[in-house]
Amino acid sequence: MALIGKKVAQFEIKSKCDVFHELWKTDPHQIPNVSPTTYQNCQTLEGEVGTVGSVLLWHYFHDGKDSVVKTLIEEIDEGKKSVTFKALDGDLLKIYKIFVVHIHVDTYGSNNLVTWTIEYEKLSPDVPDPDKLFDFFEKVTKDIETHHLNN
Template sequence: MALSGKRVFQFEIKSSGNLFHELWKTKPHELPSLTPTTIQNCQVLDGQVGTVGSILLWNYFHDGKDCVSKARIKDINESKKSITFEVLEGDVLEQYKTFISHVQVDKHGSNNLVSWTVEYEKLNPNIPDPDTFMEICKQMAKDIETHHLQN
């Protein structure tokens, strides 16, 4: 059984892909109000939000418990409308040696396609793949889409 892997989730949105990208890049502190069942808080610990190297502290709800994650913005690609986060500390690292999340928005006809990719390395072969984390991504995408379409 492989310890390293990758999971991908795609979600078509009718709202602006630029708004979605900017939200993750420069306004992550707004996510708790948009996704209250998933994200409770996001704050900048170091650096400036929207810049590579800045460190964010996330409080979120996962598998029935409150969790914490300290993540660094590893990469921002404006032409691809993507942002990459690398988890440095937190609950997820109790099961995974590495955990990197990519959020990207692509034009797909008249709509936009949000892609979430999670790259990970398990601490041991008994650890499950991070499918429940992908469920969080799906819920966040749906919540953000619902909010943007209502406004």
């Protein structure tokens, strides 16, 4: 079993891609308000939100338990409408050596798509692939979509 992996999932949304991208890039503190059953809190620990190098602390609920992750905004690509978060500390790094999440939005014809890509390295072969996180990401995506369609 490979220790290094990459998983990708796409979810179609009816809301505009720009709104989704801007929320993750410049206003992640609002995500717990938009998706309170997934995220409880987001705090800036270092730097300025919306800039590469800023560090955020997330409290979230996944797989039946409260969890925490400290992330670095590693990359923001305005052209591709993507934001990359790298885990620095927290529950994910108890089982993964490396855990990076890319959130990318794009329009294909009349479809607006959110692509979640996880790059990871397991600490051992018996660690599961992070497939269950895609249910979590889908829930967050749908909550954000619903919030923006209703406002």
